[in-house]
Every structure is written in C-alpha cells, then in structure tokens.
Amino acid sequence: MPATPQDTAPASRTPDGAWPRAIALIGPQGSGKSTLFDALLAAAGSPPPRRAEGRQRPMGTETRLGHCNFMNQPWALLDCPGSVEFVQEAAAALAIADLALVVCEPDPARAAALAPTFHALEAAGLPAMVFVNKTDSLGEGRIRDTIAALQAHSRRPLVLRQVPIRDGGTVTGYVDLVSTRAYRWRPGEASELIRIPDSILPREEEARAALAETLADHDDTLLEKVVEDTIPTPEDLYRPLHADVAAGRLDPVLIGAAERRHGVMRLWKALRHDTPAAEVTASRRGIAPEGEAIAQVFRTFHAGQGGKLSFARIWRGTLKDGATVNGARIGGITRYPAAEAARAGEAGPGEVVALGRLDPLPTGATLSPSGNVPTLPFPAPPAPVFAVAIATEDRKDDVRLSGALQRLAEEDPAVFVRHDAENGQILLAGQGEMHLGHAVARLAEAHGLRVTTAHPRIAFRETIRQAARHHARHRRQTGGHGQFADVTLEVSPRPRGEGFAFEDRIVGGAIPRxxxxxxxxxxxxxxxxxxxxxxxxxxxxxxxxxxxHSVDSSDMAFATATRMAMQEALAKAEPVMLEPVDQVTVLVPQDSTAAAQRLLTGRRGQILGYAEKPDWPGWDEVQALVPEAELHDLIIELRSQTMGLGTYTRRFDHLAEARAR
Structure with missing residues (x-):
C-alpha cells in the first residue's frame, strides 16, 4: 500500500483460471505474526515489504496487505494487528478472508489470549489453521500441552498435524502426521528429508491415531479403517482433512519458527492444499456464482492528494477502472505485489485491491454496478471503552477539525466522535489509550491538525433533600409602564428519575391564568x-x-420573579450533587475474576454478581454498578491485571448522590 504505484500490474489470475485466495494472519501481540507474514512472502519469492503509503504509523496498528504467487497460485496475505486495541482492523480483514491463520506462541500460559479470536472465527464460520510459532524457544515444554491449553478456549477440535523432533532439548524438525515423513530444519536452506527417529515413533503413532479418529467423525470410509484398526493411507487423511477445514469443523495445528524460516514452506503447502477457493467463500457468504460484479470495502484510507482509497475484495465478476459502482466512478485500481503498489486496469473475482476515489462509499459497503445487490454482512465496531476530550491548539483550525474527524472515523470505524453540547467538548472514543493516541497522531500526520487531549467532563446533576418555599417580588418603575410580579413558590424533591414537574395552586385569581x-x-x-x-x-x-398589577404585570415580569424565587428556594432545600452510575459488565478469564472484583470495588463499585459467560468456558462476566467518574482509565488497569485480556461494556443505570472516593 505505498504512495507511488508502478505503472501497471499484471492480472493475478493463473493460466489454469485460479483466482487469488486471501489469508488473514491474526494472533496476539508478540506472537511473531508480522515476522511470519514477511517469511511467507519471502518463501513465495517476494521481497520484504516496505512501509506502506509513506506513513509514520507504527507497525502492528494497521493491516498490511501483500500479494504473491506460491507454486503458480496467487495469494493475498493480510497481516492484522495483534493488539486488542485494534481489534476492528482484524475483524474487517477476517470478513473478506478465505481462511484465518492463527499465530501463537508455544507457552500454554498465554493460550487464554486466543479465546476472543477463536470465538470470533467460530461465530463467523471462517475456516482456520493454527501455527505455533517460536518452537525454537520451546525448551522442555510440550506442544501437546500448548494444544490442550488452546483447546480449552476453542469449540472446534484442534488437531496436531506435526510432531516435533528434538535434539538435546531443542526442536530441530518435525514428523508430518499425514504424509508420515520427517524433516530436519536447516538455517537458510530447505528442510532435509530424514528417516523418522526411533525415539519419536511411539509419539508419532499415537498422534496420528488421534488425528485419524477426529477426521473419521465426518468420513465413513476413514471410520471403517479406524474401527478395523487398519492403518490409513495419506490420501485417507488428506481427503477428510481438506473437507473439514473448508467446512470449519476443525483447525489443524502446525509448528515452526518464522524468524528462522523453520516450517514456513510446509505451512505454505498446507495453506495451498486446504484453503477454500474464493468462490467457496463467496458461496458461504450467500453470493450466487452468476450475476453482476460484487465487491466489499473492508478498509478505507485517505491518501492526501492521492484521494480516498477503498480496499475491497471482489467476490464476483470484474471491475474496471472508470466503471461506476453504487453511483460512484472508480478512479483507479491498485494491486500490491509483495506489498508494493502497482496500477491495474481491472480486477476480477478473489482479488484484494484498492479502488480509488469512491468518496461517498463507507467501510463495509457492498459494491455493484447497479448498487442494488443485497448488502453483505460486515462486523460492527466494538463499543468504546476509553475516551478523551480534544481541542485544537489553534482556534482557527476548528473549522477544519470537523471534516478531519469525519475522515478519521471513516478510516477507523472503531473511533467514535461525539459532540457533548452540555459540557462544550468534542469527545473521541475508542479501544484504549494507544488506539486514541494513534488517532490523534493521524490528525497531525494526515491533516496537519494538532490537538490537545483532556479527561471528558462528567455530566453531574443536583437535586434537593427537602422542600423549601420562597416569596419573591419583582418591581421596577422606568417611566411609562413598569414591571411588577409577585410569586410564592415551593420546591420539593421527587423520586429519582421522575424529572421536573410544575403545579399551579393559585385560587381566587391571585395571578391571572x-x-x-x-x-x-x-x-x-x-x-x-x-x-x-x-x-x-x-x-x-x-x-x-x-x-x-393590572398595568405593569407581564410574562417577562413573572418570569423574572420566578427565577428569583427559584434561586433562593433551591439554596434552602439542601441541594446535593448527583453523579451518573453505570452498569458495567467485565469479561475476564476466571483466574482474574477476583482481581477484577477488587478493581471494581476499589473504584466505588457495587458488585452485583458474577457467572461464567455462556459458550466461553474458563471466562467470567462480573456485573457491577460503578460511578462514571471512576471509569475513565478502568480499561487500562483492567488490562494490566489480566495480561491484556480483560474488557468491559457499560450502560447508564441511574443517578446517585456523589460520594468521595
């Protein structure tokens, strides 16, 4: 996605008619996902990608796109951010991918970090593979323990494809359980085919039997061999494995070390064999094979003088430069071979490209020449958990700020902008301190707007504890008609949430109606x-x-007298400050539940209860009532106490008398 495209790029369809497949690399921060992205491109003969679009935004905060060819088949790779604060970037990439490649470390203690990922994949029905990275750091640990820990957070079976071979406590290769071949990794060279070591044979046979039993659940031919205790052939395993992956019934697990290029070529071959074709994914998403062209925008970027870029996956038909979609004219098509931009005249099914200058069309839009095709589902952004108030450093920039914020929210739907008229603040809300920090940096980088940030003001209220009455008289003589009004008012408290009420008890015409x-x-x-x-x-x-007074009384005079009476009566009625209290639902792994409860009570929270989250084994939801004033940086402390895993949702519940912390 760089700023200066090359002149042209060849169509990415292969001679046999295959169209590109798209793989989304996703996983926790620190798992080595971006290193694997680079290694996959390199293994496919593509150079390491440069920083895209000339941007200064740090790596790991936005999706990187690269195109390559592996064994004469075209691919689009999407390297998704690992931080939970940029979860919407990953969700958008998953929406247009054929398969998710889940990257993780071999540490069982970090398996819980994959729980949100597995649940998202299961909810979307998206096929997936798991790549256990950094196996060169496994030490005395066991891959089977890592898989067991991961399985606790996945409803799909996780099936081991490879058994590690060790030499002196270090993983030096693997046995492929389907082909029954063993390989030794060699730095900087292709892996060496070796005989399966005798020491690994019992473990290999055990793991292969477990793989066969799992695959036999949906394959009668293999089931017969398992029941008859017949050793299955590689083809007996390849066939159901391919079908089960495509159907999202299980996730195969492969191992390697991307930094050393270990296991990358074997991973490529597994991806090539088991990733569903683009037309299969289109069918899963309800797109018929015939009809006008259909594409979906999954990411938007405003490239300064280059205009707006809408990154899209084409699901059916062909789009040409200059064609009209949804009433807007395409102003350029760009591909990204090895993540380097290149112009194209057209793009066809399966391709992931950037469409230029589709200004009216938002992220998530479904595109077609007629604009009348059914809208494809697209993930809604997560509810914000952190907010700041922003203001321009130079007041003359206020006029430009509104348009810049609109473009910012279009680029990142997880950034919410709200004008708080009561407190006179512009609020920027999102997924955390880093997320909004990058949004503020984007304002400066792309729009030349420097802003200051502050805590949002709390919408405090007040009420009264007792009834009070006051008599006020307004009299003024200014020559001609004067002003006269006399009122006696009583103010009294109402039950919380009842609002304002006015009652007239005037009798005998003391005040005309x-x-x-x-x-x-x-x-x-x-x-x-x-x-x-x-x-x-x-x-x-x-x-x-x-x-x-028959001459001097007026609406204005009575309004003035009323305001005088109200001011004095309210001051005598024991006024008290009220603060908003939210109902908060915190989601944490069960071993962090007690810590979450302590965190909430330390912020003047009232715990309402907790229970296991449905369909999330090992995770709890904690319900509490917490003053809004205590929620500004809750997400920061919550994540620090839960290894970055905790999150929460909130909604206004009631107003309560403000209490000191």
Whole structure:
C-alpha cells in the first residue's frame, strides 16, 4: 500500500483460471505474526515489504496487505494487528478472508489470549489453521500441552498435524502426521528429508491415531479403517482433512519458527492444499456464482492528494477502472505485489485491491454496478471503552477539525466522535489509550491538525433533600409602564428519575391564568443551573400564591420573579450533587475474576454478581454498578491485571448522590 504505484500490474489470475485466495494472519501481540507474514512472502519469492503509503504509523496498528504467487497460485496475505486495541482492523480483514491463520506462541500460559479470536472465527464460520510459532524457544515444554491449553478456549477440535523432533532439548524438525515423513530444519536452506527417529515413533503413532479418529467423525470410509484398526493411507487423511477445514469443523495445528524460516514452506503447502477457493467463500457468504460484479470495502484510507482509497475484495465478476459502482466512478485500481503498489486496469473475482476515489462509499459497503445487490454482512465496531476530550491548539483550525474527524472515523470505524453540547467538548472514543493516541497522531500526520487531549467532563446533576418555599417580588418603575410580579413558590424533591414537574395552586385569581405558563417555563429554565452549578433534576415546583398589577404585570415580569424565587428556594432545600452510575459488565478469564472484583470495588463499585459467560468456558462476566467518574482509565488497569485480556461494556443505570472516593 505505498504512495507511488508502478505503472501497471499484471492480472493475478493463473493460466489454469485460479483466482487469488486471501489469508488473514491474526494472533496476539508478540506472537511473531508480522515476522511470519514477511517469511511467507519471502518463501513465495517476494521481497520484504516496505512501509506502506509513506506513513509514520507504527507497525502492528494497521493491516498490511501483500500479494504473491506460491507454486503458480496467487495469494493475498493480510497481516492484522495483534493488539486488542485494534481489534476492528482484524475483524474487517477476517470478513473478506478465505481462511484465518492463527499465530501463537508455544507457552500454554498465554493460550487464554486466543479465546476472543477463536470465538470470533467460530461465530463467523471462517475456516482456520493454527501455527505455533517460536518452537525454537520451546525448551522442555510440550506442544501437546500448548494444544490442550488452546483447546480449552476453542469449540472446534484442534488437531496436531506435526510432531516435533528434538535434539538435546531443542526442536530441530518435525514428523508430518499425514504424509508420515520427517524433516530436519536447516538455517537458510530447505528442510532435509530424514528417516523418522526411533525415539519419536511411539509419539508419532499415537498422534496420528488421534488425528485419524477426529477426521473419521465426518468420513465413513476413514471410520471403517479406524474401527478395523487398519492403518490409513495419506490420501485417507488428506481427503477428510481438506473437507473439514473448508467446512470449519476443525483447525489443524502446525509448528515452526518464522524468524528462522523453520516450517514456513510446509505451512505454505498446507495453506495451498486446504484453503477454500474464493468462490467457496463467496458461496458461504450467500453470493450466487452468476450475476453482476460484487465487491466489499473492508478498509478505507485517505491518501492526501492521492484521494480516498477503498480496499475491497471482489467476490464476483470484474471491475474496471472508470466503471461506476453504487453511483460512484472508480478512479483507479491498485494491486500490491509483495506489498508494493502497482496500477491495474481491472480486477476480477478473489482479488484484494484498492479502488480509488469512491468518496461517498463507507467501510463495509457492498459494491455493484447497479448498487442494488443485497448488502453483505460486515462486523460492527466494538463499543468504546476509553475516551478523551480534544481541542485544537489553534482556534482557527476548528473549522477544519470537523471534516478531519469525519475522515478519521471513516478510516477507523472503531473511533467514535461525539459532540457533548452540555459540557462544550468534542469527545473521541475508542479501544484504549494507544488506539486514541494513534488517532490523534493521524490528525497531525494526515491533516496537519494538532490537538490537545483532556479527561471528558462528567455530566453531574443536583437535586434537593427537602422542600423549601420562597416569596419573591419583582418591581421596577422606568417611566411609562413598569414591571411588577409577585410569586410564592415551593420546591420539593421527587423520586429519582421522575424529572421536573410544575403545579399551579393559585385560587381566587391571585395571578391571572395568562401568566401561569410563563411561571412554569421560567421555573423549568431556572432548574437548568442549580446552586452547585449543575442542572437540577427530580424536583416539583408548586406555585402557591402571588399578586399582579393590572398595568405593569407581564410574562417577562413573572418570569423574572420566578427565577428569583427559584434561586433562593433551591439554596434552602439542601441541594446535593448527583453523579451518573453505570452498569458495567467485565469479561475476564476466571483466574482474574477476583482481581477484577477488587478493581471494581476499589473504584466505588457495587458488585452485583458474577457467572461464567455462556459458550466461553474458563471466562467470567462480573456485573457491577460503578460511578462514571471512576471509569475513565478502568480499561487500562483492567488490562494490566489480566495480561491484556480483560474488557468491559457499560450502560447508564441511574443517578446517585456523589460520594468521595
């Protein structure tokens, strides 16, 4: 995705008519995913990618795209961010991928970090493989322990494809359980085919039998051989393995060390064999093989003078430069061989390309020449868990800020912008401190806007504890008609959430009926700023008595007298500050539940209870009521106490008297 495309790029369809397949690399931060991305490109004969689009944004915060050919078949690789703060980037890439390659470390203690990933893949029905990276650091650990730990968080069976070969405690190669061949890794060279060591034979036979039993669940031919205790051939295993992966019934597990290029070629061959074709994925997404061209935008980028780029996967038909989709004209098509931009005149099914200048079309849009095809599903952004108030350093930039924020939110749907009219703040909300830090940096980098950040102000309210009444008289003589109004008001508390109420108890015509509405409106207006400086809620105002002058009384005079009476009555009625309290649902691994409860109670939270999250074995949901003032940096501390795994959702529950921490 660089700034300066080459002149042209050849179509990526192979001579046999195969169209590109798309693989999304996803996994926790630190798993070596980007290293594997580079290694896969290198193994396919593509040079390491440069930084895309001339941007300064750090690696690991956005999806990288690279095209390559492996064994004469075209591929699009998408390297997704590993940080939980950029989860929407990964979700968008998964929406257009044929298969997810889940990358993890061999440490069983970190297996819980994959739970959200496995659940997302299962919910989407997306086929997946698992690559256990960094096996050169396995030490005395066992791959089977890692898989067992991962299996605790996946409803799909995880089946081991390879058994590691060790030499002096170091993993030096593997036995492929399907082909029954053994390989020794060699630095900088192709792996060496070797005889299966005698020491590994019992473990190889055990693991192969387990693989066969799992595959036999959906293959009657293999089931017969398993029942008859007949040794299956490689073809007996390849056939159901391919079908089960494509159907999302199981996830095969391969091993390697991307930094040393160990296991990368074997991984490529597994991907080539088992990744569903683009048309299979299109069918899974409900797209018929016939009809007009269909594509879906999964990422948007505003490239300065280069205009808007809409990265899209084409699911059917061919799109040409200059064609019209959804009423907008395509202003350029760009491919990314080895992550280097190259212009193209057209793009066909399966391709992942950038379409230029589709300004009206948002991320997630389904594209077609007619604009009338059914909308394809696209992941909704996660609810924000962190927010800051922003303001321009130079007030003359305020006019430009609105448009820049609109483009920022279009590039990253997980960034939410809200104007808080009551507190006079522009709020930027997202998935964490780093996420919003990059959003602020993007404003400076792409739009030349430097902004300051601050904590959002809390929408405090106030109410009263007791009833109070006050008499006020407004009299003014200025020559000609003067001003006269006399009112006696009582203010009293109402139950929480009842709001404002006005009652007229005037009898005997003490105040003419025509002035009563002015008193009610002025009383409600006066409640918008109480003695403590905040809007007053849940009060009843009663007009008890008053007086008027036949010449000098008016709506304005009665409004003025009412405001005077309200100011004094509220001050005498024991005003009290109210703060918003949210119902918070915290999601954490069960071994962090107690820590989460302590964190919430330390922030003046009231624990309502906790229970295991449905379909999330090993994870708990903790329910609590927490003052909004305590939630600003909750996500930061929650993640620090849960190895980055904890998260939460919130919704307003009620107002309560503010208490000191």
């Amino acid at each position: 025509k002035y009563i509405p002015a008193v009610g409106d002025a009383a409600e207006e006066a409640s918008r700023k109480g003695p403590l400086g905040n809007p007053v809620v849940d009060i009843a105002v009663t007009l008890l008595d008053g007086a008027f």
